[in-house]
Amino acid sequence: MIKIDLITGFLGSGKTTFIKKYARYLMKQGLNIGILENDLGPVNIDMMLLHDLEGDNCELEMVSGGCDKDCYRRRFRTKLIAMGMSGYDRVLIEPSGVFDVDDFFDALYEEPLDRWYQIGNVITIADAALAQNLSSQADYVLASEAASAGSVILSRCQEASEEEISNTIAHLNRALREIHCERTLKDEVITKNWEDFTDKDFEKIFSCGYTAATYEKMELDETSVFDSLYFMNQSITEEKLCTEAERIFSDPECGSVWRIKGFVRKDKNQWVEINAARHKTTVNQMEVGQEVIIVIGENLNRSVIEKYLNVTDK
Structure with missing residues (x-):
């Protein structure tokens, strides 16, 4: 079966930068990977930023948004079916910054995707200097994306103070409590300059898995x-x-x-x-x-x- 990783993160958190580093690690291990990008706008700028990864061991695919949720889910499922026939060892999914993680789990538990794919990791990216005055809607998105994560990786740690990093972790845990999620983030939070990541760091991320967390859902009019x-x-x-x-x-x-x-x-x-x-x-x-x-x-x-x-x- 093909292992599939979901890389979530709020708008502008640094998902694409992380994927470039993670994908290079996977290819160095000899894996053949596919990257599925989602963008709700007219230009998928993240596809351009990942352009230099394309080659014999990496292909880029896109599922376009800009439609209602049912239409998006059909496009997402159809694209995964096509990618399931392409001989990948690993598929990485980068959704939009406002994403319902349940859509990922629901799709992979349905036929025929449940016969082709096995969930590998859910990885969430958050800015180490996260703004503390976010709205309740923004806090919900942060918490719902982190709730299932095997690893929460803080971006731009080298630019943040220890106090800012501590405040960000506290903010994430506070947001989790606000949606009635019993999880508390501790050792699964990685606070290290990405430029200093070693193979050992990536090995930890590569095997982080995910958590079957429950929380109270909020209906968002994200547009x-x-x-x-x-x-x-x-x-x-x-x-x-x-x-x-x-x-x-x-x-x-x-x-x-x-x-x-x-x-x-x-x-x-x-x-x-x-x-x-x-x-x-x-x-x-x-x-x-x-x-x-x-x-x-x-x-x-x-x-x-x-x-x-x-x-x-x-």
């Missing part, structure tokens, strides 16, 4: 609460985007902005990928890209954000 605003074909310089990102984060009129990411053309054959958070902005050179800026957050105000980015209709 009206959690936003990913896409600005397509906007020519903007690297310096301008970094400057305006700082201004957007500091302006409450923009809404609760968690992450700004996208691609900026450097020259004819070179792109720059920008990933901005409140505490840091990272810039990486890329060979592929597309002129797109994505603003991720809660209750975002498109018209105000457009003014900062000088968005024009094309």
Whole structure:
């Protein structure tokens, strides 16, 4: 049977960055892997970021969202059926940042997927400097994704203080209590700079499994609460985007902005990928890209954000 891992994490938590490192470890072990990406927007930027993994031992697939839940579940199931015939040793699933983990378990317990797949791990990524003033809806998503995790891996630990890391773990446990989940996260939380991960660290993650936790569910209207605003074909310089990102984060009129990411053309054959958070902005050179800026957050105000980015209709 094919082992299948679910990598969850709230919007902008760092799932794609972790998957790149985890996938390279798996391929180094000689495994043939498939990565299934989900994106609700018109551009799957995470597929671009994973582009350099593609090769003889790794293939990328996508299930598109932007439809009702029943339609998405059918697409998800159909894609897994097709991938089950492709000879993978391991499949990694990166869902959208707002994801009902029960959809994953329900699909894999149904025929014919239950004959082809065996659940390997549920891994949850959370920002080590998690904002402490999240809404009840955001806290629910955090807790529901962490409830079943075999490992909870904190991202950007090297940029967070010990107090921030401690507060993040306490926040996750508080959110779990709020949804009446009896689980308390302790040793399953990994607080280490990802650049320092060794094979031993990945071995621990590779065998972390999952937890059959129960909790009280909340119905979310995720399209009206959690936003990913896409600005397509906007020519903007690297310096301008970094400057305006700082201004957007500091302006409450923009809404609760968690992450700004996208691609900026450097020259004819070179792109720059920008990933901005409140505490840091990272810039990486890329060979592929597309002129797109994505603003991720809660209750975002498109018209105000457009003014900062000088968005024009094309």
